[in-house]
Amino acid sequence: MEDDSSSKYLVSKLLGLHTPFYRLRTLNKLFSLDSSLIYVKYEGINPTGTHKDRAARAHVARAIQLGRDTITVGTCGNYGAAISYFARLAGVRAVIFVPRSYENSRVDEIKRNGARVVFVDGTYEEAVMLSSRAAKANEWYDANPGNSTDQVSFEAYSSIAWEIIRDLGDAPFAVGVPVGNGTTLVGIYEGFRRAYREGLATRVPRLIAGTTSLGNQIAVSWSKGSTTPIPLSPSYVRETPINEPLVSYVSFNAEEALRAIYDTNGRVYAFSDEEMLEMSLMLKAVERIPVLPASVASLLALKSFIKEEEVDGSLVAVITGRWRKIKQ
CATH class of the missing domain: 3.40.50.1100 (Rossmann fold)
Incomplete structure (x- = not known):
């Protein structure tokens, strides 16, 4: 996806939206992850509380x-x-x-x-x-995903990658991203890819997607080794108050997201509501970061990734939303 005058205008409009970047310390020790530098890119500070x-x-x-x-x-x-x-x-x-x-x-x-x-x-x-x-x-x-205005969203989310590079000094080894439609992950991928192409980063990080275990087209497609979205029926998914931002029998940017995950040798992990709620409460209590439960799927994904593969560098979890009271 190449730059044009409209995309440059949109990126310029987003300057100043720089969100906080934290290094996790106590939580690392609780999970015995001291050997890995894990950071959080916290989008909950935005005006309405999400990315x-x-x-x-x-x-x-x-x-x-x-x-x-x-x-x-x-x-x-x-x-x-x-x-x-x-x-x-x-x-x-x-x-x-x-x-x-x-x-x-x-x-x-x-x-x-x-x-x-x-x-x-x-x-x-x-x-x-x-x-x-x-x-x-x-x-x-x-402004819906899956149509001709997708590039606007991709450009907007690409600014997350630029900010991570600015804060870290380079692209990290891997980035965890919560995935519903896949739009955010694609935008972050485009940001890192452009930064690498322009010599502002030494690599494009591996993209590690986290989502719900109760049904997501990207997760199902990846688990079956497919590089294209596998059709799902509405009955395949189960929506809950916690997984609503992630559950999807049609992920509108699934094709682009799968391409980004495969291109970066990434992975996809799926989690239960209980796992996401527990991690969000732990992050709030231990690190004092108030997070929406669905948004910690990125951190859970990195935790799973570390157990399976050798990590060569820092890791960043994109936390997409701040805590709100959720009806049970």
């Missing part, structure tokens, strides 16, 4: 560039909150499609931001499809 703010800000800026007065997405919560927040700041109308069944959809917050909420009697994937269909019919800006 989705990076993509939302970029998409709203792009919508304004294109002269669109309305932006739309389907969401399980975090992306809708981010889009509605930046749309309100920019004076752009937002229409957010939300599965009616989702427990932690942040609907009240989205409404407070002035967005119109459309409830969908179906899955997240169906909410995305209906949102995209409405965008086409009404000439709204479509």
Whole structure:
């Protein structure tokens, strides 16, 4: 994916979103990982509490560039909150499609931001499809994954890679990333690849994906050794209040994510709700970092990776969201 004037504009719009970078110390000792330098890239400091703010800000800026007065997405919560927040700041109308069944959809917050909420009697994937269909019919800006505006999201998330290099002085040996649609992982991969190509990093890190064990297309495809997404039926996945950001029978950027994982000799690991909740509570208690349970799939993935392979350098876990009370 090559640079163009629009992508450079979007990256410039994201300058100043630099999020904290911490070295884990106490947790390393608890897990007997003293030989590995593990860092956390904490996205929870963003205005609405997740990494989705990076993509939302970029998409709203792009919508304004294109002269669109309305932006739309389907969401399980975090992306809708981010889009509605930046749309309100920019004076752009937002229409957010939300599965009616989702427990932690942040609907009240989205409404407070002035967005119109459309409830969908179906899955997240169906909410995305209906949102995209409405965008086409009404000439709204479509910020959903899996369409022609994907490059905007990839560019936005690529800034995470640039910041890691700035903080660490080089690219790490491996980077753990939570994976639902795979959009964030692809963007981070593109950032590291571009930095390596431009001589700003000595390597492209191995990408280690973490996700839910209750159904994700990228995880299933990788586990079967497939370089292309394997179709799943909706009945294959089970959504819970904890895994909603990760569970997906259609990962809209699965093809690009699988390519990035294979290209970097990466791996994919899947975890239970209990494992993610326990790790998030431990990270909050021991390292004083308040994290959304689904976002620690990256750290769990690195923990599993260390047990299986010899590590030659530092590791970074991208923690994509801050703690919120979750309904059980």
